[in-house]
Amino acid sequence: MVGMPQPPALPDLPIRESLPALLDAVARTGTAVLAAPPGTGKTTLAPLALAGLIDAGAADGSRYVTRDMSQRRVLVAEPRRLATRAAAARMAAILGEKPGERVGFQIRGETRRSAATRVEVVTTGVLLNRLLADPELPGVDLVVLDECHERHLETDTACAFLIESRQVLRPDLGLVAASATADVALWTGLLAADAGPAPAVASEPMRHPVAMHWVPPRERLDPPDGLRVDPRFLGHVSHIVDRALDADDGDVLVFLPGAAEIRRVADQLRHLDADIYQLHGSVSPAEQDRAMRAGDRRRVVLATAIAESSLTVPGVRIVVDAGLARRPVVDHARGLPGLTTTPASRAAADQRAGRAGREGPGAVWRCWSEAEHLRRAAQPVPDVAAADLTAFRLQAACWGTPVAELALPGPPPAGAVEAAEATLQALGAIDDDGAATDRGRVLARAGLHPRLARALVDGAARVGSVKAAEVAALLGLDKRGRGDDLLAQWRQLRASRDRQWEREVKRLSRTVPATDRHVGDDEAAATVVALAFPERIAKRSGGQWLTVGGTGAVCAEGSPLAGSEWLAIADASRNPGRAAAQVRAGVPIDGGLAREIAGERREERVAWDRERRDVAARSVRMVGAIEDASEPLRDPDPALVGAALLDGLREEGLDVLKWTDAARRTRERMAFCHREIGDQWPDVSDAALLASPDWLEPWWSRARRRRDLERIEAGAALRNLVPWSEDLERTAPVRLRLDNGSETAVDYATGWPVVSMKLQLFFGAAAIPRIGGVQVRAHLLDPAGRPLAVTSDLASFWQGSYLQVRKEMRGRYPKHPWPEDPASAAPTAWTNRRLRGG
Incomplete structure (x- = not known):
């Protein structure tokens, strides 16, 4: 075409051997998975080739141009802002231009593009916003999702949306998933069409030897805790940078988990005869550009994981790796997506190490031991498995497809989705069915x-x-x-x-x-x-x-x-x-x-006050869990009062009721009946009586405070529990009559029926009766009321133990009768003199 600029020569990078196959795959199926290690040129040369802006020559030297290649517009999605700007700048430089001409970019708050732009690099967040605004992506012919292997949540989401858009709205929309690791099967399956899995195109890495140094700290240091990294470990990293500069040639790329650690190490390296640069999202674009350019002096570039695969720093021959990574978590303290510091996976460490061998022989200094390296996770945890999903769930709601039906690389945890939905419903962003509301769409934009x-x-x-x-x-x-x-x-x-x-x-x-x-x-x-x-x-x-x-x-x-x-x-x-x-x-x-x-609400707060030992009824103004103000409640809900009184009864115990001696004996008799006769008799243990206050009716329903409880006659209340078909007096009598005519009270306090009388009152009795089928125990007392013997078999006692008792007692109490045959003697409470009428 007359007037069109000639495509520049392809830079000498490994990806050039794979570009013909990539173009062919996209021309045939509209999709491809590009597996190319960091530094091979996949982020810069592949998009330019797909847009027809460079000469994608075949291995045999022939030109490779697809139909309408000159009109194709390519959108490249990067997971990070810094990588977005850097990729656009590098591609524009290959074309001999500045960003904003045939190569542009858009990040949050900054846009460089024009009518001539054919390749536009955007963050995945920008891509998602465009998809939600118009799922057809007008003006875009092909999308490249870069760094898919990092499994950022926004990349996963964009991939799912693009797959559905291709299926329903834009079958002509090309889609290339670019990955720096060998998880090819996952992506070829996701991008599959009727003809089968998407084609896979691979590129070989730069193959320069890299010397590996394992340099863990000599002292035991605190492991990372949240965003905190032990300052002593950062001092160790600084020391290793100093050693590496002395031992090897070339510029140094140092991997640190975040901006705070980068700033601290930069302060510790000021003494070096080298230029110190920082690469993270908070530094200015001008500073980022300076960090990417080689100078007259050696450079030490302190970078986050941005330099693992998204960004290639030229001139690097030495890598110092702190071995740490920042991973997303649900930050419950902030209520927002948060980060935590973890050991970098083996896959991430390998990608970092590859930066040292991109331009020639290099060296890698790992600040941990080889044994620890083998214990590390093989791959990083995908964001979708650990991150806050509130924004993702709102995007899915605005997209209109249920989460379970999205073509995601991995399913999100059900609990995290439910938590996100609860937050969005509280914000009014989704309705009860999980669909986006008008307000939710405003928030998403x-x-x-x-x-x-x-x-x-x-x-x-x-x-x-x-x-x-x-x-x-x-x-x-x-x-x-x-x-x-x-x-x-x-x-x-x-x-x-x-x-x-x-x-x-x-x-x-x-x-x-x-x-x-x-x-x-x-x-x-x-x-x-x-x-x-x-x-x-x-x-x-x-x-x-x-x-x-x-x-x-x-x-x-x-x-x-x-x-x-x-x-x-x-x-x-x-x-x-x-x-x-x-x-x-x-x-x-x-x-x-x-x-x-x-938001505030009024609560009737009726509870048992432990300090006052009584019911306290208040009207309380609550702001969430905060008790903001209160005033006395004059007419509290009877149900709440009853619940508070029951709490008080359980707190104070049954002794708060009015217990006479007769009431206590009634309870003991009923306990005996329940244990010995059966469940037709109620359980009157503390636990059973405190389980429900029903047995205290009708007095309970009229009670409002402690003093009302103190007035309840426990004995009368207990008699409410006696089964209508049973007779307590007959089943567990208060007094027991012997066959000799003597009568005495029965004590059930020990759980066993017991009678106690002076031994002389048992004269003439042949046996001790039973109560409820249980043999009564008899406590035989001397004339002074002290125990002499305990027996349940009176006949045996008369014939045996009594003989020894008689021998001892006649000398001690000679005035009292001690007959030789007590079984035939008359019972008496008198002395011999009274019996003779003296």
């Missing part, structure tokens, strides 16, 4: 976590669109500095004119209607934070705060938040072994505003 989107949308109407966007951008980008005063950090961001934050503020301001409210910064910050995290609104309670969600929270000593009665907490962390969370970012909030946002 904001490009924020649904919690922050809710705070932006609702906050704009309350505090104005600009201030709502500023606070939401602060929370979303996590631009917090030192200290826990979020309001001060917001003002510091304004003063420093942070460019990334300002771009995000402009983007967010465009997503909500422009509004202006005369609201101070303090109220604006409190409102937006409280809207995002209503369950973490907190009120002072003693020496700490209690949140709406029921968690305790404390501030650091000397915190400017310490004097606040109410707080809106944006971030908190709980260390192991501590009951209360540590406030990391918060702002004071007015109590009225807190109640309005969190």
Whole structure:
């Protein structure tokens, strides 16, 4: 075509051998899985070839051009912003251009593209927003999902949406999954069509020898805890960087888990005769560009996992690997997706090591032992298995396909999906059937976590669109500095004119209607934070705060938040072994505003007060788990009173009732009947009587306080339990009559019927009767009422033990009768003299 620029020569990278096969696969099936290790050129040369912007020459030197190749527009999706910009810059440089011409990019808050753009690199978040806005992706002929092997949640989601769009709306839309590892079967199966699995195209890695050094710390260090990494370990990494520079030639690429660790190690390496660069999402684009260019001096580039596969840093011959990675988790403290520090998998470590051998022989220094390496996980855990799924669930709801029917590389955990749905329903983003509401679609378009989107949308109407966007951008980008005063950090961001934050503020301001409210910064910050995290609104309670969600929270000593009665907490962390969370970012909030946002309710609080030892009835104003205010309740619900009284009865025990001696004896007799006769007699143990108060009717239903319980006659209540078909007096009599005419009380206290009388009153009795089929025990007493003997067989006693008793007692009590034949003597309570009438 006249006037068209000639395709430049292909750079000498391993991917060039695979490009003809890739183009052929896409031309035949519309899909392909490109398996190419880091550094082979898959991120840059493959998209340019697919768009027809470079000469994809075949192995035999012939040109390879597909029909309509010159018109194809390619969209490349990268999981990270930094990689998005870098890939676009590299592809534009290959074409001899700047980003925004035939190669453009779009990340959150920044766009470089034009009418001439044929390859556009975007983050997967941007791609998802475009798909939700228009599933047909007009103007796009082919999508490349890069770094699929990393299993980022947004990449998995975009893949599922694109597969469905190809099946239903755009069968002509090309789809290439690019992976740096050998999980090819997973992706060829996902991209399969009627003709079978998608074609797989592989590229060989650079093959330069790499020397491996295992250099674990000599001392025992604390393992990573959440986002905390032992400072001594970072000192060890710095030391290894120094050693590696002395031992080997070339620039050094250092892998660290996050920006905080990168900044600390950078400070420790200032003494080196080398240029120190940082590569992470928070550094400016200009600084990122400088880190990617070789200079006159040796370089030490400190990078996160961005440099594993998404980004190639030229000039690197040495890799120092801290062996740590940041993985997503559900951050229950923040209510947002969070990160935790874990050992990097063996697959990730291998990809990092490959960076040392890309341009020539290299060296890798691993800051852990070879034995530990063998114990590490082979592959990283996919995001979908561990991350917060709230944003994913809202995207699926807006897409309109049930989660179970999406063509995901792996199923999400059911519990995590349910938790996400509960959050979205609370935000009004999905209905009871799980479908997206109009409000949910508005929140999804904001490009924020649904919690922050809710705070932006609702906050704009309350505090104005600009201030709502500023606070939401602060929370979303996590631009917090030192200290826990979020309001001060917001003002510091304004003063420093942070460019990334300002771009995000402009983007967010465009997503909500422009509004202006005369609201101070303090109220604006409190409102937006409280809207995002209503369950973490907190009120002072003693020496700490209690949140709406029921968690305790404390501030650091000397915190400017310490004097606040109410707080809106944006971030908190709980260390192991501590009951209360540590406030990391918060702002004071007015109590009225807190109640309005969190919602308040009135409760009738009727309970047994342990201190007063009585029923306490109050009307309580609750803000979530916070008891905000209370007043006496004059006419409490009788059911609640009854429940409180039962708690009190169980707390105080049955002794709170009125127990006479007769009542206690009645209970003992009934217990005997239950045990010895059967279940037709009720169980009158403490546990049974405390299980239900029904036996205390009709007095129980009229009771309102402790003194009412104290008036209940326990004996009368117990008689309510006697079965109508039974006679307690007949079954367990109070008194027992012997066959000699003597009569005495029966004691059931021990669980066994016992009678006690002076021995002389048993004279003439042949046997001890039974009660309820149980042989009564007789306690035979001397004239002074002291025990002489215990027997259940009176006849045997007369014939045996009595002879010894008579011999001893005649000398001690000579005035009392001690006949030789007690079985035939008359019972008596008198002495011999009284018997003779003396």
